[in-house]
Amino acid sequence: MADELGRKWDRCLADTALKTATGVGIGIVFSVLFFKRRTWPVSFGSGLGLGMGYSNCQHDFRSPYLIHGRVVKDQ
Amino acid sequence: MLRVCLRGVKATAQKSSGRIRLTNVQQCREYTTGESSGASRVVAAGLLTVTGGIGGTIIYAKWDHKFRAAVEKNVPYSEWLLGLALGPASQDAGLPIRKQMESIQPPSMMEKQMRTSKAKSEKKLKETTESALSQPTQNIQAEASAEATQIISAISEVQSIPAPCDTEPAAAAAAVLQETESAGAAEPLRERSAEEVAARLAQQNQDEKDIIASLSARLDDSLASSAKATLQAIGAQEAALQAITQHTHKLKEAMETEGPTEEKSTQWKDLEAALADRTTSVNVAKTALVKANEALDGLKSVIDKSRGLKITAARPLILAAEENLHKMVVDLDKVVSKVQSAESEAKIVAQYTELVNEAKQQFQREVSSLTPEIQANWKGLTGKLSTDDLNALIAHAHRRIDQLNRELAEQRVRGQIHMEAALEQQRAEDQKALDKAVGTATQHVKEEARLDQERKLAELREVIEAEMRTQLRRQAAAHTDHVRDVLKVQEQELRAEAEQDLSSKLLEQETRYRQLTQEQLDDFTLDMNAAYARLKGVEEAIDSHVEAEEEARKAHRLWLSVEALTYTLKTASAESPSMPLEDAAEAVRASCVDNDFALALTSALPEESLKRGVYSEASLRARFNSLRSLARRVALIDESHNTLYQYFLSYVQAALLFERQQEVPPTQLRSEDLDPFKLLSYASYCLEHGDLELAAKLVNQLRGEARRVVEDWLTEARLTLETRQVISLLSAYANAVGLGTTQAP
Numbered sequence: 001m002a003d004e005l006g007r008k009w010d011r012c013l014a015d016t017a018l019k020t021a022t023g024v025g026i027g028i029v030f031s032v033l034f035f036k037r038r039t040w041p042v043s044f045g046s047g048l049g050l051g052m053g054y055s056n057c058q059h060d061f062r063s064p065y066l067i068h069g070r071v072v073k074d075q
Numbered sequence: 076m077l078r079v080c081l082r083g084v085k086a087t088a089q090k091s092s093g094r095i096r097l098t099n100v101q102q103c104r105e106y107t108t109g110e111s112s113g114a115s116r117v118v119a120a121g122l123l124t125v126t127g128g129i130g131g132t133i134i135y136a137k138w139d140h141k142f143r144a145a146v147e148k149n150v151p152y153s154e155w156l157l158g159l160a161l162g163p164a165s166q167d168a169g170l171p172i173r174k175q176m177e178s179i180q181p182p183s184m185m186e187k188q189m190r191t192s193k194a195k196s197e198k199k200l201k202e203t204t205e206s207a208l209s210q211p212t213q214n215i216q217a218e219a220s221a222e223a224t225q226i227i228s229a230i231s232e233v234q235s236i237p238a239p240c241d242t243e244p245a246a247a248a249a250a251v252l253q254e255t256e257s258a259g260a261a262e263p264l265r266e267r268s269a270e271e272v273a274a275r276l277a278q279q280n281q282d283e284k285d286i287i288a289s290l291s292a293r294l295d296d297s298l299a300s301s302a303k304a305t306l307q308a309i310g311a312q313e314a315a316l317q318a319i320t321q322h323t324h325k326l327k328e329a330m331e332t333e334g335p336t337e338e339k340s341t342q343w344k345d346l347e348a349a350l351a352d353r354t355t356s357v358n359v360a361k362t363a364l365v366k367a368n369e370a371l372d373g374l375k376s377v378i379d380k381s382r383g384l385k386i387t388a389a390r391p392l393i394l395a396a397e398e399n400l401h402k403m404v405v406d407l408d409k410v411v412s413k414v415q416s417a418e419s420e421a422k423i424v425a426q427y428t429e430l431v432n433e434a435k436q437q438f439q440r441e442v443s444s445l446t447p448e449i450q451a452n453w454k455g456l457t458g459k460l461s462t463d464d465l466n467a468l469i470a471h472a473h474r475r476i477d478q479l480n481r482e483l484a485e486q487r488v489r490g491q492i493h494m495e496a497a498l499e500q501q502r503a504e505d506q507k508a509l510d511k512a513v514g515t516a517t518q519h520v521k522e523e524a525r526l527d528q529e530r531k532l533a534e535l536r537e538v539i540e541a542e543m544r545t546q547l548r549r550q551a552a553a554h555t556d557h558v559r560d561v562l563k564v565q566e567q568e569l570r571a572e573a574e575q576d577l578s579s580k581l582l583e584q585e586t587r588y589r590q591l592t593q594e595q596l597d598d599f600t601l602d603m604n605a606a607y608a609r610l611k612g613v614e615e616a617i618d619s620h621v622e623a624e625e626e627a628r629k630a631h632r633l634w635l636s637v638e639a640l641t642y643t644l645k646t647a648s649a650e651s652p653s654m655p656l657e658d659a660a661e662a663v664r665a666s667c668v669d670n671d672f673a674l675a676l677t678s679a680l681p682e683e684s685l686k687r688g689v690y691s692e693a694s695l696r697a698r699f700n701s702l703r704s705l706a707r708r709v710a711l712i713d714e715s716h717n718t719l720y721q722y723f724l725s726y727v728q729a730a731l732l733f734e735r736q737q738e739v740p741p742t743q744l745r746s747e748d749l750d751p752f753k754l755l756s757y758a759s760y761c762l763e764h765g766d767l768e769l770a771a772k773l774v775n776q777l778r779g780e781a782r783r784v785v786e787d788w789l790t791e792a793r794l795t796l797e798t799r800q801v802i803s804l805l806s807a808y809a810n811a812v813g814l815g816t817t818q819a820p
Contacts, residue, residue, distance in 0.1 A: 002705050002784050058719050064783060065714045 008060055016053025023049020133160045287392070290381050294396045297377045301370035305403040308360070308367030312410040315353070315360035319417040322349040323424045330428045353421075360414065367407055374400050394529050401522045408515055441475070627816035632666040633673060634809035639663075640802055647691035656798065657685045663805065676805050684798040690791050696762045699770070702788055703755050706781040707732075710751040713779025737763055740773060751781050768796055 027045025035041050136143035136157055143161075147154040326349075329342045378396050640659040647653035660677055667673035683689075711725035732752060740757035741748065748754070754773050761770035771792040774785055 002702050002787065005705060005709065005784060054719060058717075061712075061719065061722065062717045065717055 012053075012057035012060055015056055016050065019049040019053040019056075020046055021049070023047070023052070129156075133157065137161050286384065290384065291392050293377055294374075294381060294392055297370070297374040298396055298399055301367070301374040301403060302399065304363070304367040304370035305407055308363035309406055309410050311356070311360040311363035312407075312414050315356040316410070316414050316417050318349070318353040318356035319414070319421045322346070322353040323417070323421045325349045326421075326424050326428050330431050357414075357418075364407070364411065367403075371400060371404060371407075390529070390533055394526065394533065397522070397529075398526055401519065401526065405519055408519075412512070623816055626812070629666070629670075630809060630812035630816045633663070633670070634806075634813050636663040636666040637802070637805045637809045641806060644689065644691075644799070644802065647689060647694070650694055652690045653688035655684075655686055655688045656680065660685055673805060673808060676801055676808070679797075680801050681794055681797050683794055689795045689798045692762075692765070692767055692795065695767065695788065695792055695795065698788055698791075699758070699762055699774075702785050703759065704729075705784050706751060706755060706777065709780040709784060711779075712781070717780070740769065744776070749776055749778075751777055767792060771796060 023045035024042055025045070027042035027048075030045070031038055031041040132146060133156075136146055137160075143157060147157060325342070325346050329339070329346050374396065378393055378400065381393055381396075636659070640656065640663055643654055643656055643659045645653075660680055664674065664677050667677070707729040708726055709722070711721055711728060734752045735756050737760035738753065738756040739760055748757070754776050758770040758773040761767070761773065771789060774789055774792070777785060
């Protein structure tokens, strides 16, 4: 249990980094290809990547506390 | 531009809100007006029903008291309301019946009492009446029976008319009794006791007796004196009569006999003596008569006085006295009349003698005048006279005869006249005497008649009294019969009660006896059982000794195995767990096959410890220290706060917050002690001081992510604690068993 947190952090950081990098990359690609080398797709992409990574990280950390409910229909 | 927009928005907002409010108010008003008519109708109807209900209840409660009582009992403030409306509830429902019952009770008891007292008083009356059968009993009885009538009338509360023949004292007594009876009726429970009545009767009888005694004494005295006087008078009168007759006789004799002068003179002397006698005796008789009359008057006055007292008991006395008086008066009158007749005869004789004397003397004178020499005594002179003398004498005689004839004729005529006059006189005198005699006779007859009447009255009274007594006797007999019947019934009831009592007591005694015998039997059986039990105990003791030996052996084995188990715990190293406890546990199980407790304990060893073994305390301690920092770092994270930002904050807190490494945990955790940092420091302290259990408890208080982080450690700690607890129990048990089976030398 104690290690889990560490593992989570590792996963989280790795994932965020990856996503950010991927977002930057795609941003660069789009900026170069479609948006005349503007910076905004890069920042957009990085933001996107960061956001996704953040969200994933948060979800990962929250996962023990999430309650999965099912709707039971009366018959 | 923004401000303009804002203003416009505000204005529109205000307008719309205003409109909305207006419409709301309108709607409310419509609602209220619409609702008000309906609501007022409903309210009115409700009020009407409520008032109708209350009014109906009040009216019905006024009519039916039971209903009123029920309402008052059940509804709390109804009695106040009903009291206001109707006035206090009248109490004539339950109590008066009881009161009537109570009031009925005493009169019946009273009647019984009175009846018994009446019986007693009647008995006493009978006794008194029976005992008082002496001379004045008749009237006393009459009096007593009169009293009895009064008493009976008083007791039975019936106004009886007092007997008409009751005289004043009885009437007075009746009045007194009636007074007391009325007083008694006023307090119905107070009545005259039989003793009082008897005492009263006795008193009255005594008084009467006294009066009668005195009266009789007086009467007797006066009677005696008057009798004496009358007798004396009669004697004197008789003597006088005798003297008078003697005198007249003597006078007649003296007149008729012609004897010698000496004889004559003696005769005359005798006559004189007789006359003197007569006068004296007549005087004596007169005085005696006067005395007798006085005495008789005295007696009469006494009789009148005694009659004035009006006591019925004295009546016969009075009657007797009156009769005596009457007799005496009659005798006296008779004697007086005799004396008077004798006196008149004597007077006649005296007159006759005077006349005769006169005639004789005249004749003597004539004869002597004619023949002076002839003596008076001419009868013996026949031989001595001559013829001349004889002729002269004859002529004288003829002349005398003529004269005498003439005188005779004259006398006859005169005599006739005289006779007539005398007859007249005599007739008048006779008439007077007759009247007097008639008067006295009528008086006597009246007296006799009155005496007769009185006698008859007395007889009648006696008869009536006798009849009354028979009636009373009959009543008494009926009463005794009734009393006898009641007594019989009572006797039967009492007998039945007594028999019942007796039978119940007998039953009780029997049951007690049976109980006692049963108890004895039980005691005997108990003793027998006790002795048997002791024997058994002794046998068991011997067996148990054998068993104890066996047990001791087993206990040793158990102890050894438990020691082995404890030793396995020590094989845990710093990082790795101990050896699996499976074998040791098996050994323990083998050594305590029939010991359920040990078996249970052995089975209570957690599976994990058996398979894998347990960590030592030291390793747990080390782990904790590393866990502590982690737990500090995630102190703020729980179910609700678990964003990354919270994580960041938590990390900052952990970095900035400093707490004691170890802190003494308090005996009671307060709410501020539940802070994770504090808990961790407490747990650290506990661990450092070897109290794994308390450390685990404190760590158990962590919540949220910190809790999740230390979960593993906690389970390990629990495992270790469990195992250690079980093993310690087992060892304690083994020790105890060993101690138990060890026999002191």
